Amino acid sequence: MPVISVCSPKGGVGKTTLASNLATVFSQSGARVIAVDFDPQNSLRLYFGVPLNEERGFITRIAENGPDAPWIDAVINVGMNLFVLPFGRSDEPLRKVMNQAILTPNFFVKYQAPIFANPDILVICDFPPGYSDALKAIAPVTDISLVPLLADAASVSLFQTLEDNELIDGPLNNRLGYYIVLNHTDNRVRINREVQEFARQNFSDRILGVIHADTSVPEAAAMQKSVAAFNVNSSAAFDIEVIARKTASMLGFDVKQGTMVLNSVESRNGAQSK
Amino acid sequence: MKHFFENLLLALVVLPIMYVMIVTPMTAEHQFVFGLCMIASCFVLSNLSSKHMVSVILILVSVTMSTRYMYFRLTQTLVFTSLVEAVCGYILFLAEFYVYIILLLSSFQISWALKRDVVPMPRDISKWPTVDVYIPTYNESLSIVRDTVLAAQCLEYPQDKIKVYLLDDGRRKEFAQFATEAGVGYITRSDNAHAKAGNLNHAMKLTHGELIAIFDCDHIATRMFLQDTVGAFLTDPKLALIQTPHHFYSPDPIQRNLYLGRDIPAENELFYGPVQRGNDNWDAAFFCGSCAVIRRKALDEIGGFAVETVTEDAHTALRLQRRGWKTAYLNKILAAGLATERTILHIIQRNRWARGMIQILRLDNPLFGRGLTFAQRLCYLSATMYFLFALPRVVFLVIPSLYLIFGISVLHGSAAILLAYALPHLFMSYYTSSRVNGRSRYSFWGEIYDILLSFPLVIPTLAVLISPRHGKFNVTDKGGTIDKAYFDAHAVRAHIICAIFLTFSIAFGIAKYFMPQYFNVQLSAVLLNIGWAVFNLTLLTAAICVARETPNKRKAQRLEMDIPVLIYQESGICSRSTMRDISMTGCRIDNVLGDMMLAEDPVTDLELATDHGPVNLRVNMIGNSAFSDYLRFDFGEVDINTRRELVRLMFTRPDTWARKPYKQDNIIVSYFTVLACIWDSLTSNRKQRRKNKNKEKPAETVEDAVKKDASEGIA
Ligand SMILES: Nc1ncnc2c1ncn2[C@@H]1O[C@H](COP(=O)(O)OP(=O)(O)OP(=O)(O)O)[C@@H](O)[C@H]1O
Numbered sequence: 001m002p003v004i005s006v007c008s009p010k011g012g013v014g015k016t017t018l019a020s021n022l023a024t025v026f027s028q029s030g031a032r033v034i035a036v037d038f039d040p041q042n043s044l045r046l047y048f049g050v051p052l053n054e055e056r057g058f059i060t061r062i063a064e065n066g067p068d069a070p071w072i073d074a075v076i077n078v079g080m081n082l083f084v085l086p087f088g089r090s091d092e093p094l095r096k097v098m099n100q101a102i103l104t105p106n107f108f109v110k111y112q113a114p115i116f117a118n119p120d121i122l123v124i125c126d127f128p129p130g131y132s133d134a135l136k137a138i139a140p141v142t143d144i145s146l147v148p149l150l151a152d153a154a155s156v157s158l159f160q161t162l163e164d165n166e167l168i169d170g171p172l173n174n175r176l177g178y179y180i181v182l183n184h185t186d187n188r189v190r191i192n193r194e195v196q197e198f199a200r201q202n203f204s205d206r207i208l209g210v211i212h213a214d215t216s217v218p219e220a221a222a223m224q225k226s227v228a229a230f231n232v233n234s235s236a237a238f239d240i241e242v243i244a245r246k247t248a249s250m251l252g253f254d255v256k257q258g259t260m261v262l263n264s265v266e267s268r269n270g271a272q273s274k
Numbered sequence: 275m276k277h278f279f280e281n282l283l284l285a286l287v288v289l290p291i292m293y294v295m296i297v298t299p300m301t302a303e304h305q306f307v308f309g310l311c312m313i314a315s316c317f318v319l320s321n322l323s324s325k326h327m328v329s330v331i332l333i334l335v336s337v338t339m340s341t342r343y344m345y346f347r348l349t350q351t352l353v354f355t356s357l358v359e360a361v362c363g364y365i366l367f368l369a370e371f372y373v374y375i376i377l378l379l380s381s382f383q384i385s386w387a388l389k390r391d392v393v394p395m396p397r398d399i400s401k402w403p404t405v406d407v408y409i410p411t412y413n414e415s416l417s418i419v420r421d422t423v424l425a426a427q428c429l430e431y432p433q434d435k436i437k438v439y440l441l442d443d444g445r446r447k448e449f450a451q452f453a454t455e456a457g458v459g460y461i462t463r464s465d466n467a468h469a470k471a472g473n474l475n476h477a478m479k480l481t482h483g484e485l486i487a488i489f490d491c492d493h494i495a496t497r498m499f500l501q502d503t504v505g506a507f508l509t510d511p512k513l514a515l516i517q518t519p520h521h522f523y524s525p526d527p528i529q530r531n532l533y534l535g536r537d538i539p540a541e542n543e544l545f546y547g548p549v550q551r552g553n554d555n556w557d558a559a560f561f562c563g564s565c566a567v568i569r570r571k572a573l574d575e576i577g578g579f580a581v582e583t584v585t586e587d588a589h590t591a592l593r594l595q596r597r598g599w600k601t602a603y604l605n606k607i608l609a610a611g612l613a614t615e616r617t618i619l620h621i622i623q624r625n626r627w628a629r630g631m632i633q634i635l636r637l638d639n640p641l642f643g644r645g646l647t648f649a650q651r652l653c654y655l656s657a658t659m660y661f662l663f664a665l666p667r668v669v670f671l672v673i674p675s676l677y678l679i680f681g682i683s684v685l686h687g688s689a690a691i692l693l694a695y696a697l698p699h700l701f702m703s704y705y706t707s708s709r710v711n712g713r714s715r716y717s718f719w720g721e722i723y724d725i726l727l728s729f730p731l732v733i734p735t736l737a738v739l740i741s742p743r744h745g746k747f748n749v750t751d752k753g754g755t756i757d758k759a760y761f762d763a764h765a766v767r768a769h770i771i772c773a774i775f776l777t778f779s780i781a782f783g784i785a786k787y788f789m790p791q792y793f794n795v796q797l798s799a800v801l802l803n804i805g806w807a808v809f810n811l812t813l814l815t816a817a818i819c820v821a822r823e824t825p826n827k828r829k830a831q832r833l834e835m836d837i838p839v840l841i842y843q844e845s846g847i848c849s850r851s852t853m854r855d856i857s858m859t860g861c862r863i864d865n866v867l868g869d870m871m872l873a874e875d876p877v878t879d880l881e882l883a884t885d886h887g888p889v890n891l892r893v894n895m896i897g898n899s900a901f902s903d904y905l906r907f908d909f910g911e912v913d914i915n916t917r918r919e920l921v922r923l924m925f926t927r928p929d930t931w932a933r934k935p936y937k938q939d940n941i942i943v944s945y946f947t948v949l950a951c952i953w954d955s956l957t958s959n960r961k962q963r964r965k966n967k968n969k970e971k972p973a974e975t976v977e978d979a980v981k982k983d984a985s986e987g988i989a
Pocket residue numbers: 010011012013014015016017018039127128129183184185211212213214215216217218219221236
């Protein structure tokens with residue numbers, strides 16, 4: 001049931017990085033996770049080792065079976081408890097069809113319930129930078145929105161933009177609201193420190209955490225690994241885990257001895273076999 | 275009132291009994307049995323209960339037995355056959371009488387140690403008084419003063435209510451420059467009149483804080499210092515002073531050269547413990563020059579810090595108390611400094627203390643003059659008179675030799691009766707002080723400390739006693755290092771001569787004992803004096819061993835500390851690890867980089883995650899630690915703000931100096947410890963006893979980080 005959307009008014013701030021790594025962390029904690037890519041760049045899948053030539057995605061389903069086609073068939077299992085739903089290869093007219101479809105009221109509950117209204121599945125959605133129809137469409141089913149921003153001078157004005165709901169002309173979700181993740185922080189750089197300080201002072205209850213600038217992140221992406229898998233001691237990986245833990249507790253997950261239990265696969269299987 | 279009558283009744287019962295116990299004459303056998311009975315009953319009582327009341331009874335019995343001994347000495351032993359004997363005999367008696375007076379005074383002083391709690395600050399910050407922090411310095415190097423100033427800036431107090439001042443009596447340009455850079459006030463003056471007291475008084479004219487906190491230039495304060503001390507001034511408008519312990523994070527010469535790593539209470543533990551707490555009980559805690567807060571109004575009333583003596587601190591407190599101001603001692607380590615580095619410096623420092631205290635005794639004797647309660651008079655008398663110990667100490671050291679070599683008999687009476695009277699007196703005073711002070715001073719160490727200072731202090735103290743207006747303030751050098759072990763024979767020359775003399779006299783005594791036919795002596799008396807001389811020689815040797823300076827190379831104090839750290843490599847890879855120890859110049863952290871190609875991708879920076887936010891440091895890796903368990907780093911140039919954060923991290927946590935209490939003393943164990951220390955020192959057998967090394971904490975986990983953030987209010 002829980003739907004986490006990862007979005008930002010800016011590009012290249014680490015949305016895809018955060019979405020993919022959160023998905024990995026949650027899945028490793030025992031939750032069944034689907035990472036959904038709403039970015040036409042279709043790059044989220046690459047973070048999970050899906051081969052480049054595998055170009056299917058939910059938009060391909062729409063192309064093949066019409067706007068109401070179930071997306072679940074396009075989901076790819078990429079690890080224990082871990083699934084990815086790629087965007088798929090598309091062109092402009094096709095994207096128009098898709099946008100129209102998802103903007104119909106209750107689209108996700110009505111047509112994509114196995115994914116977006118499934119109590120056993122945690123959904124993490126990655127979006128293109130700035131406004132997108134998908135981001136607006138997903139708002140009603142979203143529980144929490146995570147907004148990565150860089151700790152640079154340009155971000156200072158964005159804090160207020162977000163506060164004023166300007167991204168999609170309305171709240172990003174109707175449940176827990178949005179939380180900012182300051183990414184690529186580097187305390188050695190004065191301006192970077194000052195922006196963090198500014199954010200903490202003025203928007204403290206909106207700041208979920210920081211992720212240190214760490215070359216382990218792009219290195220991991222290049223090797224199609226999660227950051228933690230690339231470098232167990234990576235500071236960025238640690239920070240992402242802290243963010244995952246906080247997100248979980250806000251969503252009301254059961255966190256037991258460091259293990260997140262969200263109707264874990266095992267217990268579900270156990271229930272079925274009885 | 276009821277209390278008063280109870281006490282009166284008690285006194286009416288106890289005093290006659292004590293009187294009888296003191297004056298009743300007995301034969302040697304009876305006295306021996308009586309002494310044994312008293313010792314036995316005290317022993318049983320002491321083991322039955324650890325209650326304070328039992329300690330008081332023990333003190334009372336001990337005082338009674340000592341008084342009995344002194345009465346016996348006065349009435350029965352001062353019979354001499356020659357002038358030489360009479361002179362020596364009276365000198366010994368006076369020395370004993372001095373020790374007896376000190377025993378009485380200190381028994382009174384320590385019998386009720388006050389346990390003072392921190393008075394919390396009011397919630398309403400507008401009620402907090404303004405504070406000037408003074409850091410006086412004269413000739414110490416900037417490398418020492420710097421961190422003290424930076425730590426003072428880390429004191430947690432409303433920034434508009436605290437001002438830090440560096441009071442530089444050395445008029446040094448680089449100090450002025452440093453003060454500006456650090457952002458503290460810099461005060462200097464054209465002359466150095468009245469040394470430290472003059473320096474402080476001069477600054478008082480230029481600043482305006484309601485309270486004045488004083489830190490010697492090597493005393494680094496922990497950040498809660500003011501919040502733990504200032505509250506008391508708000509609840510008690512008559513409070514003029516609150517003193518906290520002087521704690522040393524470097525070993526003093528005795529610890530370094532003689533304890534050799536053993537867990538024995540440092541010399542200052544007794545004073546900054548039972549003694550000051552006892553003083554506090556009688557409202558007679560006194561100022562010790564540093565780590566204290568004083569009310570300006572009170573100082574103004576007495577015309578500032580006292581300048582007449584070289585111990586302006588104690589004298590200032592005395593003055594305040596004569597005016598009816600109260601003082602307090604808070605037994606909580608809130609700051610730490612450097613101990614004196616070498617034995618000779620220790621002696622020089624104590625020389626000043628002794629001269630100053632004797633100056634007070636002569637110029638402003640606490641027994642007389644206005645304003646003090648009787649109890650306060652006794653406490654101040656005890657503190658000042660204590661420093662007359664030098665000559666009596668020397669007398670005790672050499673007296674047995676007089677008998678052994680020259681046959682001068684200074685005590686009239688058989689060995690049996692002398693022992694019968696002396697042993698209960700000695701045993702009871704050791705036993706009682708072991709019980710009462712056993713966690714801050716182990717048996718026999720007090721004698722060793724005194725003996726170390728005794729010879730060098732005889733002349734200076736006598737000179738001041740005769741001519742108290744002469745005396746110069748000397749500053750104790752600190753922060754030096756000792757590269758190679760060496761023996762500072764110069765510092766203990768007199769001790770060595772005395773030790774040779776004692777050895778010789780013991781040999782002589784043994785000869786007399788085995789060849790009585792050649793000497794006309796009492797065998798038991800010879801034996802008694804040999805025993806006494808051997809005991810003296812033991813303690814004297816221990817004191818001499820303190821002058822065997824062991825190396826003290828590490829200039830930067832290294833503290834164990836488990837905090838998360840980020841390691842930046844040149845490529846930008848940033849990994850988390852845990853720091854295990856740190857000094858102002860470098861640190862050691864867990865090697866988590868195993869296969870992160872340290873050779874091609876060296877570490878360039880560290881980021882320490884402190885309570886006060888991240889601290890970034892440029893570093894160089896030391897040596898090739900890539901394949902060991904720990905990575906070691908040297909910090910490069912550290913700017914002043916970073917250095918302040920390092921100081922804050924290393925020295926200002928409230929629990930920085932907390933330690934487990936020392937084990938309770940055991941007289942016999944303590945004696946053997948003294949012997950073992952001497953042995954190890956003579957054989958250069960420095961044990962690598964690391965003070966119960968802390969277990970390393972596991973690295974910070976994600977849960978820890980989440981909890982920490984939550985407590986800081988970030989989602
Ligand atoms: N904490 C970090 N430290 C170092 N590099 C980072 C960090 N976070 C992200 N990056 C790098 O920044 C680049 C952009 O990240 P990412 O693709 O996740 O951003 P995005 O917001 O999804 O971008 P877009 O807007 O294009 O979708 C990537 O190369 C990524 O590896």
